[in-house]
Amino acid sequence: MRAAMAGLVAVAVLAVAGCGGGDDPAPGAATDGRVTGAVTVFAAASLTESFTRIGKDFEAANPGSTVTLNVAGSSALANQINQGAPADVFASAAPKNMTTVTEAGNADGTPVIFARNQLVIAVPAGNPKGVTGLADLTRPGVKVAICAEQVPCGAAARTALDASGVKLTPVTLEQDVKGALAKVKLGEVDAALVYRTDARAASADVTGVEFPESARAVNDYPIVALKAAPNLTGARAFVAYVRSAPAQAVLAEAGFQAP
Known part of the structure; x- marks a missing residue:
């Protein structure tokens, strides 16, 4: 699993990683319904360990998929998305930063709360x-x-x-x-x-x-697929997976509270 760390510099790396170049399969759904291709996830820094594991589990459940993480402060990630950085999913550590993205019209549907933290x-x-x-x-x-x-x-x-x-x-x-x-x-x-x-x-x-x-001061963590996602099918599948029982168990083990 490839991981791109925080900061605006990471966006340039992700722009390459998220394009499905090289040996990456074309994004979308395989004939058996499983997801293929690259899925680029912009995630709050506090999700680093949990989403690293969840990303690997998602890849195992969807052979041919690759999850790339860009982790940073939620406000920085929201700004990157609104400035056009290529991303499939946004997971924020607070609704306020998610609202920045939804109000700009960059969300695919309504964000859902998947965890809480204090x-x-x-x-x-x-x-x-x-x-x-x-x-x-x-x-x-x-x-x-x-x-x-x-x-x-x-x-x-x-x-x-x-x-x-x-x-x-x-x-x-x-x-x-x-x-x-x-x-x-x-x-x-x-x-x-x-x-x-x-x-x-x-x-x-x-x-x-x-x-x-x-x-x-308990924080709700929302997640959403992004409207301009290079792999929208993969984005929606990843959001669904984060809400599944296996992913929720990973989050609980890390100390997150249920939504």
């Missing part, structure tokens, strides 16, 4: 600063990373902080949740507000500290 405080393994809640993040000498507010993890962080009344000054604002998590893993900050699923995926390096205010 925040934890990610700290280095062993929790050396003894963080137990949001108030601890304001202690002198505690450096914190959060996502920028235009991306879903940042908007959720702001909602949770407002609900708690905690006035937090982060040392960095990251463009996606993986960036915030990386700051903890590299030892550049003492804590970060990230999704529960991301902390679980990095459990060898970080500990996820639950906090009650996160219940006020």
